Each structure stands twice: as structure tokens, then as C-alpha cells.
Amino acid sequence: MDALLGVAADVGHINTKSNVKGYEPSKGEDQIKECLKGADIVLIPAGVPRKPGMTRDDLFNTNASIVRDLAKAAAENCPDANILIISNPVNSTVPITAEVFKKAGVYNPKRLFGVTTLDVVRASRFISQYKNTDPANESIVVVGGHSGETIVPLLSQSGYNLDGQALADYIKRVQFGGDEVVQAKGGAGSATLSMAMAGARFTESLLKAAQGQKGVIEPTFVDSPLYKESHGVTYFASNVELGPNGVEKIHPVGKITDHEQGLLDTCLKQLKGNIEKGEAFANQNV
Numbered sequence: 001m002d003a004l005l006g007v008a009a010d011v012g013h014i015n016t017k018s019n020v021k022g023y024e025p026s027k028g029e030d031q032i033k034e035c036l037k038g039a040d041i042v043l044i045p046a047g048v049p050r051k052p053g054m055t056r057d058d059l060f061n062t063n064a065s066i067v068r069d070l071a072k073a074a075a076e077n078c079p080d081a082n083i084l085i086i087s088n089p090v091n092s093t094v095p096i097t098a099e100v101f102k103k104a105g106v107y108n109p110k111r112l113f114g115v116t117t118l119d120v121v122r123a124s125r126f127i128s129q130y131k132n133t134d135p136a137n138e139s140i141v142v143v144g145g146h147s148g149e150t151i152v153p154l155l156s157q158s159g160y161n162l163d164g165q166a167l168a169d170y171i172k173r174v175q176f177g178g179d180e181v182v183q184a185k186g187g188a189g190s191a192t193l194s195m196a197m198a199g200a201r202f203t204e205s206l207l208k209a210a211q212g213q214k215g216v217i218e219p220t221f222v223d224s225p226l227y228k229e230s231h232g233v234t235y236f237a238s239n240v241e242l243g244p245n246g247v248e249k250i251h252p253v254g255k256i257t258d259h260e261q262g263l264l265d266t267c268l269k270q271l272k273g274n275i276e277k278g279e280a281f282a283n284q285n286v
């Protein structure tokens with residue numbers, strides 16, 4: 001990899017010899033061009049975080065245009081880069097980025113990723129508290145999107161079986177773990193350190209896959225065929241095998257319980273609306 005760019009990012013320590021550049025909006029347009037030219041990976045965590053009482057969707061009005069502008073700059077200056085979207089609402093900012101790239105004639109669905117790694121980090125951490133295991137050894141599959149009920153942990157696929165209130169509490173905590181942090185910070189923003197860890201993990205996986213390592217799998221919100229025809233849901237997070245060309249293979253959701261199917265049905269309805277909102281914004285404002 002020639003260059004790794006964090007756009008206004010504090011993504012923590014990334015253990016790589018790659019060249020990391022950071023962009024600050026106050027430094028102006030020329031600096032972003034200079035950062036983006038030749039970039040292989042562009043992380044976009046720019047925009048405002050939530051305050052208590054807000055949903056991620058409440059950030060749309062501010063962050064949609066910020067992401068649109070950075071996506072335009074990326075489409076112009078590094079059209080072949082991997083674009084990693086962290087800015088919320090991810091369920092809408094990923095479709096916005098896709099539309100910007102489509103309009104510029106450089107859209108490659110294999111190179112656009114919504115970063116949902118933090119949902120897996122939380123799902124793994126919270127199950128370890130029930131089971132008294134090391135969270136580093138847990139890897140819970142999480143599918144759907146990155147907001148409330150669109151986040152669907154598939155506990156059954158890890159051989160775990162919580163029941164009744166314990167299951168309900170677990171799912172609520174995974175779906176609304178971000179809200180807990182926002183509440184605890186009392187107006188000072190949302191998750192930062194855990195996001196830095198999650199962003200670094202996803203980026204490192206992408207780098208390993210780019211360098212030829214096989215079998216690198218991460219959950220991520222991508223342009224996905226899984227529910228396109230059946231539900232009109234054009235982007236979906238599931239486990240994705242990464243490779244030198246970005247998305248190598250999108251894994252299907254696989255076998256799930258009836259209860260998980262219920263969660264997935266709710267997810268798909270909400271996700272469709274979030275995606276269409278992003279696309280409608282892009283169609284009117286790009």
C-alpha cells in the first residue's frame with residue numbers, strides 16, 4: 001500500500017509500515033487533494049457525533065453533506081482507493097458515497113465499506129461477560145446495518161444460547177451500546193477509543209488481504225446482493241472475505257433461529273428506508 005489516509009481521523013495505532021496521512025478541514029482544499037492523491041485506503045470519520053437523546057439518523061442533516069463533499073474529493077483524486085465510511089448514519093452515508101462515485105463514473109462496489117466492526121466488538125465483549133470468557137477469543141456474527149434495530153447479532157451461529165430476559169437484554173445492549181456511551185458522555189460525543197480500535201482492526205484486515213493473505217473475513221456494510229431482489233435492500237452488512245481487489249466474497253447470513261429471523265425482518269424494513277434516504281439526498285444534492 002502506498003498511502004493510508006485518515007480523514008480528520010484519530011484511528012489509534014495502526015500497525016503497518018504504510019504511509020498514514022491525516023486531513024484537517026481547517027487546512028483547506030489543497031491539503032485534502034495532497035492527502036488523497038495516491039491513497040489506497042481512505043477512512044472517513046468526519047462530521048458530528050451524537051448528543052444524548054439523538055438517534056444516528058438525527059446526524060443526517062449535518063453529516064450527509066460533509067460525507068458527500070469528502071466523497072467527491074476522493075472520487076476526483078483517488079477513484080481506485082478503498083473508501084471506509086465511519087461517519088454516521090452509516091446506513092445512509094455509504095449509499096451517499098456510492099451515488100457520488102456513480103455520478104463521477106468511478107463507482108466500484110468492491111471498494112466501498114461501511115465500518116460496522118464496532119458492533120462485532122460489542123457483541124463479542126457482551127457475550128464474554130455472560131459466559132466469563134476472554135472477549136478477544138469471541139467472534140459473534142453481526143449482520144444488517146449500523147443503527148439500533150438494524151444491528152442483528154446472530155448468537156446461534158457461535159453455538160451460544162441465551163434465553164428469555166437474558167437474550168432480550170443482550171440484544172438490546174448490542175443494538176443500543178452506542179447510545180449507552182453517548183448517554184455516559186453527557187454531551188461530549190460518542191464512542192471514540194472503541195471506534196479507534198474497531199477502525200484500526202478493519203483497516204489492518206484490509207491491508208493484510210491487499211498483501212495477499214487469504215481467508216481475511218470482516219463484517220462490513222457493502223453493496224450486497226443478499227436482499228437486493230427479495231427486499232429491495234441494496235446495502236447490507238454481513239461477513240465479507242477481503243482480498244487485493246477489496247470485496248472478494250460476500251457471505252450469506254446462513255442458518256438462523258426463528259427469533260433471529262424476526263430481528264432480521266425488522267432490520268430489513270428500517271434499512272431500506274435509511275438507504276433510500278441517502279440515495280434521495282444524493283440524487284438531489286450531488
Ligand SMILES: NC(=O)C1=CN([C@@H]2O[C@H](COP(=O)(O)OP(=O)(O)OC[C@H]3O[C@@H](n4cnc5c(N)ncnc54)[C@H](O)[C@@H]3O)[C@@H](O)[C@H]2O)C=CC1
Pocket residue numbers: 007008009024025045046047048049050059063066070085086087088089090115116117118119146189190191192195
Ligand atoms: N461507524 C461507527 O461505528 C462509529 C461512527 N462514529 C461516527 O463518526 C463520526 C465522528 O465522530 P467523532 O470522531 O467522535 O467526532 P469528533 O467531533 O471527535 O471528530 C469529527 C471530526 O470531523 C471533522 N470534520 C467536521 N466537519 C468536517 C468537514 N466538513 N470536512 C472534513 N472533516 C470535518 C472535525 O474536524 C473532527 O476532526 C460521527 O458521525 C460519529 O457518529 C463514531 C463512533 C463509531
Ligand SMILES: O=C([O-])CC(=O)C(=O)O
Pocket residue numbers: 049050056088118177178179181182190191
Ligand atoms: O453511537 C454513536 O453515535 C456512534 C456509533 O456509531 C457507535 O458507537 O456505534
